[in-house]
Amino acid sequence: MATFLVRRILGAIPIIFGVALVVFILFNVVGGDPALMMVGKHATAQQIADIRHEYGLDQPLIIQFFHYLKDIATFDFGRSYATRQKISDMIANGIGPSLSLTLPAFTLTTLVSVALGLLVSYFRGKVIDRVSVILCVIGMSIPSLGYILFGQYYLAYELRWFPISGYDYSFPGRFEYLFLPMILWLMLSIGYDVRFYRTAMLEETTQDYVRTARAKGLSEPKVFFKHVLKNSMVPIVTNVVLEIPLLILGSFLFETFFGIPGLGSITIDALHNSDFPVIKTMAFVTSLLLIFGNIVTDVVYALVDPRVKLK
Amino acid sequence: MSEKVLEVKNLETSFKLEDGVVKAVEGVTFDVYKGKTLGIVGESGCGKSVTSLSIMRLIPNPPGKITAGEILYNGKNLLNFSPSEMRKIRGNEISMIFQEPMTSLNPVFTIGNQLIESIALHQKLSSKDCRAKAIEMLKLVGIPSPASRIDDYPHQLSGGMRQRVMIAMALSCNPNVLIADEPTTALDVTIQAQILELLRELQERVGMAMILITHDLGVVAEVCDDVMVMYAGKVVEHGTVEEIFKNPKHPYTRGLLNSIPTLAKDPTGKVKKKRLETIPGIVPSLLDLPKGCRFQDRCAFVLDGCRTGDPELRVIKDDNHLPHSIRCIRDL
Numbered sequence: 001m002a003t004f005l006v007r008r009i010l011g012a013i014p015i016i017f018g019v020a021l022v023v024f025i026l027f028n029v030v031g032g033d034p035a036l037m038m039v040g041k042h043a044t045a046q047q048i049a050d051i052r053h054e055y056g057l058d059q060p061l062i063i064q065f066f067h068y069l070k071d072i073a074t075f076d077f078g079r080s081y082a083t084r085q086k087i088s089d090m091i092a093n094g095i096g097p098s099l100s101l102t103l104p105a106f107t108l109t110t111l112v113s114v115a116l117g118l119l120v121s122y123f124r125g126k127v128i129d130r131v132s133v134i135l136c137v138i139g140m141s142i143p144s145l146g147y148i149l150f151g152q153y154y155l156a157y158e159l160r161w162f163p164i165s166g167y168d169y170s171f172p173g174r175f176e177y178l179f180l181p182m183i184l185w186l187m188l189s190i191g192y193d194v195r196f197y198r199t200a201m202l203e204e205t206t207q208d209y210v211r212t213a214r215a216k217g218l219s220e221p222k223v224f225f226k227h228v229l230k231n232s233m234v235p236i237v238t239n240v241v242l243e244i245p246l247l248i249l250g251s252f253l254f255e256t257f258f259g260i261p262g263l264g265s266i267t268i269d270a271l272h273n274s275d276f277p278v279i280k281t282m283a284f285v286t287s288l289l290l291i292f293g294n295i296v297t298d299v300v301y302a303l304v305d306p307r308v309k310l311k
Numbered sequence: 312m313s314e315k316v317l318e319v320k321n322l323e324t325s326f327k328l329e330d331g332v333v334k335a336v337e338g339v340t341f342d343v344y345k346g347k348t349l350g351i352v353g354e355s356g357c358g359k360s361v362t363s364l365s366i367m368r369l370i371p372n373p374p375g376k377i378t379a380g381e382i383l384y385n386g387k388n389l390l391n392f393s394p395s396e397m398r399k400i401r402g403n404e405i406s407m408i409f410q411e412p413m414t415s416l417n418p419v420f421t422i423g424n425q426l427i428e429s430i431a432l433h434q435k436l437s438s439k440d441c442r443a444k445a446i447e448m449l450k451l452v453g454i455p456s457p458a459s460r461i462d463d464y465p466h467q468l469s470g471g472m473r474q475r476v477m478i479a480m481a482l483s484c485n486p487n488v489l490i491a492d493e494p495t496t497a498l499d500v501t502i503q504a505q506i507l508e509l510l511r512e513l514q515e516r517v518g519m520a521m522i523l524i525t526h527d528l529g530v531v532a533e534v535c536d537d538v539m540v541m542y543a544g545k546v547v548e549h550g551t552v553e554e555i556f557k558n559p560k561h562p563y564t565r566g567l568l569n570s571i572p573t574l575a576k577d578p579t580g581k582v583k584k585k586r587l588e589t590i591p592g593i594v595p596s597l598l599d600l601p602k603g604c605r606f607q608d609r610c611a612f613v614l615d616g617c618r619t620g621d622p623e624l625r626v627i628k629d630d631n632h633l634p635h636s637i638r639c640i641r642d643l
Binding site: 125207208209211212213214215216217218219227230231304305306307 | 367395398399400401406407414415416417419420432433466
């Protein structure tokens with residue numbers, strides 16, 4: 001296990017290097033001259049030259065790339081064009097609000113979906129299963145904006161159950177604002193998730209070992225909740241663990257609509273303002289999280305399935 | 312002859328498919344005796360496995376259903392048993408081993424866990440005694456160093472070892488009937504012989520009745536007392552092993568016997584390579600059975616009469632505990 005981790009982390013270094021190269025080429029070579037983007041249309045040649053010099057953009061590309069690598073290694077991503085804030089500070093401040101929304105929302109959704117998935121696959125083919133199919137398809141067919149508008153207009157504005165939008169940095173206070181987006185997140189994901197978990201579990205029920213378990217004289221609940229469940233944990237865990245790193249990035253949709261100052265809305269604002277250093281950093285951080293998410297998935301895999309050996 | 316443990320009478324199991332209802336097994340009747348072995352033989356799709364799963368009442372429903380007949384275990388009809396009564400029979404009174412040892416064990420639990428589960432379910436033993444019993448069973452089926460092997464996962468064992476674990480599991484509660492559904496099909500020839508020898512030895516020791524399902528007549532000759540040949544869901548020939556191997560009367564049984572490879576020697580002592588005989592054609596689809604005898608299209612002895620009426624099973628010789636009967640209008 002320890003050797004596996006060391007090797008995978010060492011193996012991640014060239015991948016991170018590759019990601020850095022791609023991001024650098026996209027933003028500094030393909031994306032046009034960053035200095036021109038920054039100063040706008042009406043700048044004088046002198047202003048452009050000054051900016052170039054200030055950001056080191058007048059140096060050869062290879063030197064610029066080298067500087068970029070050094071910045072990555074020291075977690076210094078420079079400053080935002082738009083707000084002049086340090087990007088590392090922006091990220092540090094955004095993670096809190098993002099996780100306050102995504103972590104509870106994701107946990108709640110996963111628990112409810114796995115439980116419902118188990119329930120409907122246990123009663124496969126019965127009324128409860130068929131009704132769930134209809135509800136899931138309806139749920140998946142409604143666009144996400146439909147849920148948000150319903151929540152903000154009907155639940156928040158008409159019924160006044162929740163604030164319409166906003167955020168409070170105090171600890172329990174923030175949840176007054178986060179409650180509605182959490183419920184909407186649950187409604188938005190549950191249709192797809194229940195279908196996914198149901199399929200994962202039903203796939204196992206036709207396996208030979210299930211027949212063996214029945215031939216022993218085990219009761220249906222025992223067959224299902226012991227033999228089937230543990231086997232279907234493999235796809236379930238993969239699905240869950242792959243999502244976790246992305247939770248740090250927050251939710252573009254919910255943070256924008258509900259005015260939550262997390263990483264999602266920071267990214268969206270940066271896109272609006274063509275704030276290249278911020279976008280570049282977020283692109284890089286996303287890749288980094290995915291790389292480490294994959295390593296974690298492999299480790300968790302081995303914990304659930306004894307056939308998987310980490311070498 | 313010893314006492315009857317299991318009597319199957321006119322068993323009919325149907326499956327509802329998209330294209331219609333098929334009877335996978337029709338009018339199957341046989342008895343299984345204490346300490347004796349019945350072999351059920353036939354090609355793939357002839358209804359052997361459906362027959363055995365019907366006895367266990369493990370036919371997946373839907374689409375399958377036992378539509379007629381009786382399965383008497385010690386005189387009581389299993390088809391009238393409630394699900395919970397049936398669970399007390401399965402694995403305890405009637406056990407089953409399957410043809411795919413590679414996939415029949417749950418990959419994410421240790422073999423000990425699965426073995427102990429069986430024992431704990433049917434016997435009132437403390438968890439320590441269950442484990443001891445499990446180790447004893449593994450030893451009985453010839454697994455080396457069972458006390459440490461018990462904590463292995465199925466993927467750490469070979470196919471033959473896994474089948475031994477399946478046998479240990481099936482026998483752990485001293486069943487009266489063991490159904491072995493092609494227990495050696497997926498194994499190497501040398502392992503096959505070991506497993507069959509093991510089954511025979513264990514049968515002698517505990518005196519259980521056995522149903523051995525196979526498509527290998529060589530295995531039947533070696534292990535069984537009685538044999539029942541099935542074709543397209545029906546019994547075509549039924550009798551004692553001795554009688555059927557000496558006087559096979561149904562063209563299908565003869566075809567099966569002829570398709571066993573032999574190494575005959577010519578008078579000079581050289582091995583003669585004989586061309587292996589086969590039965591032409593394939594088993595008809597149960598959805599599209601011919602009118603009359605189901606074997607007619609592949610039969611070398613077919614008459615006009617075979618194409619009009621479906622022959623009944625008729626007794627041709629009755630001088631044994633089990634009369635020799637065939638489903639054929641000809642006397643060959």
